[in-house]
Amino acid sequence: MHAAVVTRFGDPGVFELTELPDPVPGPGQVAIDVSHAAVGLIDVYIRQGLYKDRQGLPQPPYVPGLEVAGTIRALGEGVEGFRVGEPVVTLSGTGAEGGYASVSVVDAAMTASLEGTGVDPALAAAAVPNAATAYLALTGVAHLQPGERVLVHGALGGLASAFPGVARTLGAAGVVGTVLRASLANAQASALPYDDVVASEDLAESVGGQRFDVVVDPVGGQLRTDTLQVMAPMGRMLLVGNASGDWQHTVQTNALWRDNLAMVGFAVGSYLPAHPEQARPAAQAALKAVSQGLVGIRTQTLPLAEAAEAHRRIENGTVGGRILLTP
Numbered sequence: 001m002h003a004a005v006v007t008r009f010g011d012p013g014v015f016e017l018t019e020l021p022d023p024v025p026g027p028g029q030v031a032i033d034v035s036h037a038a039v040g041l042i043d044v045y046i047r048q049g050l051y052k053d054r055q056g057l058p059q060p061p062y063v064p065g066l067e068v069a070g071t072i073r074a075l076g077e078g079v080e081g082f083r084v085g086e087p088v089v090t091l092s093g094t095g096a097e098g099g100y101a102s103v104s105v106v107d108a109a110m111t112a113s114l115e116g117t118g119v120d121p122a123l124a125a126a127a128v129p130n131a132a133t134a135y136l137a138l139t140g141v142a143h144l145q146p147g148e149r150v151l152v153h154g155a156l157g158g159l160a161s162a163f164p165g166v167a168r169t170l171g172a173a174g175v176v177g178t179v180l181r182a183s184l185a186n187a188q189a190s191a192l193p194y195d196d197v198v199a200s201e202d203l204a205e206s207v208g209g210q211r212f213d214v215v216v217d218p219v220g221g222q223l224r225t226d227t228l229q230v231m232a233p234m235g236r237m238l239l240v241g242n243a244s245g246d247w248q249h250t251v252q253t254n255a256l257w258r259d260n261l262a263m264v265g266f267a268v269g270s271y272l273p274a275h276p277e278q279a280r281p282a283a284q285a286a287l288k289a290v291s292q293g294l295v296g297i298r299t300q301t302l303p304l305a306e307a308a309e310a311h312r313r314i315e316n317g318t319v320g321g322r323i324l325l326t327p
């Protein structure tokens with residue numbers, strides 16, 4: 001199979017396009033002929049070596065890529081409910097790398113069928129895994145209730161884009177997004193189901209006095225602290241990432257008890273492998289939102305040989321949606 005391999009931690013130049021033996025699925029796994037592999041900021045962090053000491057994450061040489069769409073190539077021992085040739089997408093939290101390749105092996109439990117959904121594989125890889133993450137975070141962690149109001153930071157990002165549509169399917173009364181001022185024009189052109197997208201700078205002023213029951217924060221940094229001012233009493237802030245790159249920022253926690261607020265973290269990569277029974281309902285909820293056109297994220301597609309360019313575009317913050325690689 002063809003694969004884009006990270007040969008050592010470092011800048012995007014560390015990618016090498018290589019031929020490797022086709023992987024064979026073990027018990028409980030499926031092999032997928034990959035049509036689209038999604039690229040995420042997490043892939044960039046891992047390649048840069050930011051997580052090099054974290055247990056369970058790969059050491060070079062490795063094939064990155066957590067989320068793919070394609071067709072089933074082979075079934076491992078004990079796998080039922082899929083057939084060879086069936087169109088599928090994988091969820092985040094497969095617990096493995098290996099997506100930037102023409103063949104990828106994943107746990108069947110983290111694989112969802114696209115048959116009969118009408119969702120094309122590019123959109124599936126771009127949107128379904130993050131929509132499943134949004135469903136798990138909004139229901140099981142933030143406990144979003146019908147009629148509540150939701151704020152999503154970094155509103156056009158790969159992960160963030162999945163939240164407004166899923167929040168709508170759960171009965172949210174309104175969903176507002178924030179982006180850096182420089183991205184406001186992109187936001188106005190976006191098809192995502194936000195009621196409004198505003199600048200994240202001067203947040204309290206930008207949202208015009210609105211208060212939110214649930215805030216989704218994949219950005220972090222000073223914005224995380226500023227957000228405390230725009231939360232409704234008993235509001236919950238979901239901490240799901242740190243796209244700001246500000247790893248030193250700390251939050252003063254006294255506002256939490258004083259204003260009856262909660263901050264709670266969620267990482268699908270460690271959550272789903274520990275709760276595999278939740279993958280199927282999350283995938284179904286994600287496919288519902290995606291097939292209703294509620295997760296219309298913009299996508300760019302590059303050949304697998306341009307994995308380094310895909311990472312450069314993410315590092316430069318010029319994507320405004322999701323990048324996919326095609327083997």
Ligand SMILES: NC(=O)c1ccc[n+]([C@@H]2O[C@H](COP(=O)([O-])OP(=O)(O)OC[C@H]3O[C@@H](n4cnc5c(N)ncnc54)[C@H](OP(=O)(O)O)[C@@H]3O)[C@@H](O)[C@H]2O)c1
Nearest residue numbers: 041154157158159179180183218240241242243244267268
């Ligand atoms: N918790 C989980 O399970 C989970 C799952 C997937 C990803 N993540 C994390 O979520 C974060 C976002 O990942 P992603 O793949 O969605 O990334 P992405 O597609 O690159 O999106 C990041 C967004 O953050 C915004 N942003 C705001 N300030 C920024 C800054 N200073 N630098 C860069 N971006 C900035 C950007 O939007 P504007 O510039 O328009 O504001 C951009 O759209 C990462 O930290 C990732 O590790 C977590």
